[in-house]
Amino acid sequence: xxxxxxxxxxxxxxxxxxxxxxxxxxNATIPSxxxxxxxxxxxxxxxxxxxxxxxxxxxxEGSVRIGSTLITSDTKGKALKDxxxxxxxxxxxxxxxxxxxxxxxxxxxGPMNFGIPEExxxxxxxxxxxxxxxxxxxxxxxxxxxxxxQMRRVAIAGVLAFNxxxxxxxxxxxxxxxxxxxxxxxxxHRLHEEENLTTILVTHSMEDAARYADQVLVMHDGTSVLxxxxxxxxxxxxxxxxxxxxxxxxxxxxxxxxxxxxxxxxQLALTEEQxxxxxxxxxxxxxxxx
Amino acid sequence: xxxxxxxxxxxxxxxxHVSFTYASEDxxxxxxxxxxxxxxxREGEWIxxxxxxxxxxxxxxxxxxxLLFPNEGTIxxxxxxxxxxxxxxxxxxxxxxxxxxxxxxxxxxxxDDVAFALENNGVPFEKMVPRVHAALAQVKxxxxxxxxxxxxxxxQKQRVAIAGALALExxxxxxDEATSMLDPQGRDExxxxxxxxxxxxxxxxxxxxxxxxxVLLADRVIVMNQGxxxxxxxxxxxxxxxxxxxxIGLDLPFSMKLSDSLQKEGIELNGNHMSEEExxxxxxxxxxxx
Numbered sequence: 001x002x003x004x005x006x007x008x009x010x011x012x013x014x015x016x017x018x019x020x021x022x023x024x025x026x027n028a029t030i031p032s033x034x035x036x037x038x039x040x041x042x043x044x045x046x047x048x049x050x051x052x053x054x055x056x057x058x059x060x061e062g063s064v065r066i067g068s069t070l071i072t073s074d075t076k077g078k079a080l081k082d083x084x085x086x087x088x089x090x091x092x093x094x095x096x097x098x099x100x101x102x103x104x105x106x107x108x109x110g111p112m113n114f115g116i117p118e119e120x121x122x123x124x125x126x127x128x129x130x131x132x133x134x135x136x137x138x139x140x141x142x143x144x145x146x147x148x149x150q151m152r153r154v155a156i157a158g159v160l161a162f163n164x165x166x167x168x169x170x171x172x173x174x175x176x177x178x179x180x181x182x183x184x185x186x187x188x189h190r191l192h193e194e195e196n197l198t199t200i201l202v203t204h205s206m207e208d209a210a211r212y213a214d215q216v217l218v219m220h221d222g223t224s225v226l227x228x229x230x231x232x233x234x235x236x237x238x239x240x241x242x243x244x245x246x247x248x249x250x251x252x253x254x255x256x257x258x259x260x261x262x263x264x265x266x267q268l269a270l271t272e273e274q275x276x277x278x279x280x281x282x283x284x285x286x287x288x289x290x
Numbered sequence: 291x292x293x294x295x296x297x298x299x300x301x302x303x304x305x306x307h308v309s310f311t312y313a314s315e316d317x318x319x320x321x322x323x324x325x326x327x328x329x330x331x332r333e334g335e336w337i338x339x340x341x342x343x344x345x346x347x348x349x350x351x352x353x354x355x356x357l358l359f360p361n362e363g364t365i366x367x368x369x370x371x372x373x374x375x376x377x378x379x380x381x382x383x384x385x386x387x388x389x390x391x392x393x394x395x396x397x398x399x400x401x402d403d404v405a406f407a408l409e410n411n412g413v414p415f416e417k418m419v420p421r422v423h424a425a426l427a428q429v430k431x432x433x434x435x436x437x438x439x440x441x442x443x444x445x446q447k448q449r450v451a452i453a454g455a456l457a458l459e460x461x462x463x464x465x466d467e468a469t470s471m472l473d474p475q476g477r478d479e480x481x482x483x484x485x486x487x488x489x490x491x492x493x494x495x496x497x498x499x500x501x502x503x504x505v506l507l508a509d510r511v512i513v514m515n516q517g518x519x520x521x522x523x524x525x526x527x528x529x530x531x532x533x534x535x536x537x538i539g540l541d542l543p544f545s546m547k548l549s550d551s552l553q554k555e556g557i558e559l560n561g562n563h564m565s566e567e568e569x570x571x572x573x574x575x576x577x578x579x580x
Binding site: 041042043147148149174175176177178179180204205206244246249250253256257260261272273275276277279280283284286287 | 342343344389443444470471473474475476500502539540541544545547548551552554555556557566570573574577578
């Protein structure tokens with residue numbers, strides 16, 4: 001399911017004295033099956049953009065095409081409901097949205113709301129509990145008795161429960177400790193591969209964007225200013241700095257290393273493992289330890 | 291650091307054999323959240339407490355500020371045993387900054403907000419003004435006096451929250467995961483301010499965090515795991531046990547991870563590299579600069 005944004009503009013409280021422009025002339029294509037990272041400084045418009053990707057907001061100007069559904073300012077609500085069956089959003093701190101008595105009921109709530117029979121929803125819930133690496137006996141527990149990391153997984157299961165083909169992740173690791181962050185990011189990576197998802201990650205972490213995404217979209221001041229592969233985007237450190245964005249640690253270290261030694265590495269090092277490999281080549285060529 | 295033979299500095303905080311269990315209806319589920327914790331913090335020390343989510347560090351913070359009381363053992367703050375009678379007096383001598391920057395504002399402007407606690411403590415107006423200004427200058431927010439707190443970035447909000455704590459001229463400043471909800475820029479801003487405070491004042495600081503980069507600033511580090519103290523020592527001593535830290539879900543500083551990956555690629559290096567500068571310099575001197 002491709003998502004295409006053309007000249008999208010959005011005004012909050014349009015035609016009122018409090019009218020405020022949040023987006024202008026946003027253009028982007030998110031191909032089906034891609035893993036796209038959206039990066040941008042706080043206030044760059046990335047959260048408003050995200051709400052357009054499953055029809056929670058309609059563009060004031062321009063159009064958003066999600067699969068075969070075209071959304072403009074005139075689109076009626078009913079068309080949007082259909083879109084939402086295919087696009088799931090994991091909001092920041094999704095565990096704040098848990099509310100049911102048991103984990104099983106919480107995961108089943110979304111699908112049953114979309115008219116899926118109870119038994120089917122239940123078996124899907126149990127599949128998801130396993131898929132997310134949660135213990136099977138958790139199904140009958142109250143979601144509020146779980147640890148923070150487990151609560152987040154249950155909330156994510158609730159989003160996956162209606163089998164979305166597009167999964168939008170808004171800062172999914174905020175507030176988790178380093179191991180929890182890594183586990184959740186690896187989980188989404190695995191889901192992306194195994195469930196053939198189109199994944200859209202909104203993140204402040206340049207390291208995560210570099211490691212997991214195959215396409216990066218940069219937002220600044222309400223508009224899309226740059227997009228491309230992580231190599232393209234993170235190769236433009238000065239341009240990114242002008243949008244108040246940094247580069248991944250590995251790329252920064254690579255720059256320092258290249259400046260000091262005068263030896264360029266073969267390619268942009270998107271992860272620390274890749275950086276170590278490339279550096280090892282140069283260091284060995286230098287004739288080893290003096 | 292306290293050296294033997296040197297007069298010991300005044301004790302600020304001390305825990306002796308402290309244990310705590312959250313009351314639970316299900317007896318089997320009640321696990322000790324903290325078990326036999328002992329340590330002492332002296333005047334002017336900068337202490338970091340690290341641990342993964344669920345390691346007991348938040349419970350520890352709640353005990354130190356008297357939101358909970360230990361089941362066993364004693365907590366002494368400013369040389370007095372913490373109890374319900376002296377709680378308010380002791381709390382008025384410490385400043386606390388919490389995790390979520392949006393949950394701790396009451397004033398409609400930055401300066402009102404910083405003045406709030408002073409007003410509560412009956413500080414006369416003529417003393418209040420210079421203290422508010424001085425506190426905001428310490429966190430480099432003096433040009434934001436009349437800004438609305440809600441329109442600040444996350445990093446700016448946390449700096450104002452720190453100023454609010456500093457205005458009370460506390461004898462102990464507690465940062466309870468004060469950077470964990472910030473974006474990378476915000477985290478850097480707060481860490482720089484905290485570094486500066488450390489250099490300029492003799493303030494005693496207890497920082498609870500899971501960011502190991504932040505830990506590098508501390509004089510001593512207390513590592514928590516499953517409700518117990520795993521290790522206490524200088525950052526250098528703690529990072530020597532890198533594998534153990536990773537095993538309990540903590541993340542090592544980038545330079546240490548890279549140094550590790552380089553050694554796996556067959557590059558010989560000497561010991562740990564706690565900063566990127568150290569690592570680059572070693573590579574330069576041992577591989578290029580004959």
